[in-house]
Amino acid sequence: MKLGIYGYGNISRGVESAVMQNPDMELVAVFSRRDPSTVKTVSGVKVYSVDKAVDFKNEIDVMILCGGSATDLPVMTPEVVKNFNVVDSFDTHAKIPEHFARVNAAAIESGHIAIISGGWDPGMFSLTRLYSTAILPQGTDYTFWGRGVSQGHSDACRRIEGVVDARQYTVPVKEAVDKVRSGSNPILTTRQKHTREVYVVAAEGADKAKIENDIKTMPNYFSDYDTTVYFISAEEMKANHSELPHGGSVIRTGKTGFDGGHSHVIEYSLKLDSNPEFTGSVLVALARAAGRMNYRGQCGCKTVFDIVPADLSPLSGEELRATLL
């Protein structure tokens, strides 16, 4: 299967390295909105301007879109699906229905498959929520994120005056996770579920007390959480906070039986050294499914909920039944 990458950043490099682990996949080209001569891929695959993408219409089975959810993908996905099967990682949960509708219309018109919102949340965590809820309809589910770097929160801190660099970790509260795992079905506030830790490199002479206060009181991002701010040197930032680890758990607890007397706990958890590389690995598996679905004549916008699991694997149905069932 022949793949293209559209947009070149952290996730794209995750996709690029994931393709190398999948012998049935080949990366044909990378398309960038920057001047191609300034972009160098790790694997040496050639970079073209996005204007040239349409020339590859017959060379690429699936294009993996690596733009941001805020402003890139809402425009990019409906546009690129006019000429290609596409996969994106649109992750603004509240706007998924709107994005779906726009992409679906364009995909149906052009006869392509678009798989949106791939990755681990939305993505693998969503799948776990669906399966668990279908099995245990009388129950509650909980999602915990972290310990891991939130790039959105890190960026928000970097915009504060006097901040040179910042890295924000989302941390699940152990007591809350344990309470959920016990099956006691607790009602938890935002503050009780996660704490936030921010590592800041401040400009020389900056007002650290003001920076700390600006972070802790920032609405939406921090004001509903208990946040701890640590001021560190640029060297320490580079040495200890250059990676992008993440993860978390989806836990559903529910009751069964004629008297609801039996409790069950389903837990799916991820511990990821590299968020962009894991996300890229999910996108490549989804690209395999997108190519197969379109090959069978399907079109329109799909999510992980609409994909036959076997379509994600390079193995045949027979091999899957013999080895993994």
Next chain:
Amino acid sequence: MKLGIYGYGNISRGVESAVMQNPDMELVAVFSRRDPSTVKTVSGVKVYSVDKAVDFKNEIDVMILCGGSATDLPVMTPEVVKNFNVVDSFDTHAKIPEHFARVNAAAIESGHIAIISGGWDPGMFSLTRLYSTAILPQGTDYTFWGRGVSQGHSDACRRIEGVVDARQYTVPVKEAVDKVRSGSNPILTTRQKHTREVYVVAAEGADKAKIENDIKTMPNYFSDYDTTVYFISAEEMKANHSELPHGGSVIRTGKTGFDGGHSHVIEYSLKLDSNPEFTGSVLVALARAAGRMNYRGQCGCKTVFDIVPADLSPLSGEELRATLL
């Protein structure tokens, strides 16, 4: 959707109670190979002889088959699929390809859907293995079972001379699980992964040393494991070992990145108070999918690998995207 239950035992009662939690489902009848007048369902649903099942051909959308994997299902599933869409929980892993082939031929001939090997292993654990392997092709997966009651091992102990009753717990070795979770990719022998605990009620005057030795040296079942045997009273057995809890974990660890430098751990775990009720709950969700697939004109034998996740849920695609994605 209208369901029937074929065969009435532990799992059937799990199915029966699960149906009550799903307002889109209705249990129409139970079919038993015993004299129907001797079988009483918990919910009061009427019991018929299996000979009468065919009379319900137009009243039942999906029949849930609750026979054993050793001798019942290999005959029952290909036979019943001649007249009904069916779901079974065939769990002899090594014989799945053979069972699949036989059921598939019969299902295609009659134009019905058969979903085989539903439950949690095979079933939800298999799905986790497929998804995790597709995402992290360079990795290893491990399955741990327990702590929980293995009915096959309990039965094997009950057949020993002098044993009045027995209950066998499969127990994962904590150190092995921790080693796997750490991402260190250990090679583990059968003995290193699980231990076995057997609680035995011995007949009066029975040779306990001989019973213990007979259990510990039993080939296939116990000889490859470290087994501990406890002799208890019938009262203690009833008070502390009447339930059928089970569970376990599927863990996949893998590497990503151009130099394979980043490790990832995916873990799916279940903690179940009642193995038959959880299995019954999975079978009911699968029945929903079987009915929908056949309604769309599909036929043949399927497994969890072939089912679009959304088909398991009573919610519409729109509702799923808005609430669970």
